[in-house]
Amino acid sequence: VRSRSIVLRRRPNGLPVTDDFELVEAQLPALGDGAFLARLLSIGPDAGVVSRLREGANYRAGIAIGEVIGSNGVAEVIATRNQDVEVGRLLYGPFGWREHEIRESVDGLFDVDPARPLTAPLGLLGLHGLTAYVGLLEIAKPRPGETVVVSAAAGAVGLIVGQLAKIHGCRVVGITGGPEKARRVVQEFGLDACVDYRAAEFPAQLSELCPEGVDIYFDNVGGDIQDAVVPLFNSFGRFVICGRIALTRLTNMELDVGRRDYNTVLVKELRKEGFLVYSHLHRLREAQEHLWRWHSEGRLELPESIVEGFERLPEAFVGMLAGENIGRRIVHIADPEHR
């Protein structure tokens, strides 16, 4: 079998561009004893990949030049010499940006629930759902009537957070790029308000939309947007640091310079807490059950922004960073052969 992969061609200088990646093709080796061959069906060009394209320490090791990129995907076992892994088994978890992958174990992977949509583990029922669930419900602990602000509100994590906060009785204000996205977040997903951070009057508009201040800020972006939210915090506010996508354009994260919120954190007795979903994987089943129930009740939706074709992964990834998506960006590669 000949198979294609996408490798890192060079380190991005600021925001990644498609030329930072390269499509390579090679013959797959024969399956050894105990190995199985998985074919990638769909993959999420995860925002978290950005930080791994840089050199140096991060929450996971950086990707070397020439190395295959990796993110969360769904794959089907299409050949096996492993007696514990049958052909047709559907698995999700971390996969390389490669059409086929040879593995010897399913460690770190999960079985896809055949009763639910095949791509659900890449969004609502996967790490994005868990991120929103843990970050909002466990770390921020919303109370009815509180005001929650969420950035990247039209994206995968942000849309789930916004709707979960509504389910828990909060007033929710989203922040997103562009008036059309802001309108859709309110009209289609039930947030109380949403503001376009690209508008010149953004900080003033945000302040107007939060007349009773902010109790929880679920931050997916960092940077100037964060600086606009912090002065609005009420006493005992919770500031959850989930992502820093607005810093992507910096060539070196350490050069991120903005307001110093030290005084506000002290005087308002704020709690500022970062978290990584990987420390909460043991809660995945619990989160899936709750998220699926809310979804079945028609209270929680996560649309998919699908791009067709393996070779378009870099383009889909760069487009997501530029805000093309509403909901979860997914690249569809193939349908299962045995389902």
Ligand SMILES: NC(=O)c1ccc[n+]([C@@H]2O[C@H](COP(=O)([O-])OP(=O)(O)OC[C@H]3O[C@@H](n4cnc5c(N)ncnc54)[C@H](OP(=O)(O)O)[C@@H]3O)[C@@H](O)[C@H]2O)c1
């Ligand atoms: N802590 C964790 O364990 C964890 C786990 C998963 C994801 N995350 C983080 O959560 C965040 C959202 O991830 P996601 O996968 O759900 O992506 P997403 O929100 O579906 O897509 C990224 C969105 O970020 C927005 N964006 C891009 N550049 C921006 C900028 N300069 N300023 C403000 N917004 C910008 C874009 O929307 P606009 O049109 O609104 O600009 C884009 O659609 C990311 O920061 C990601 O790294 C963290």
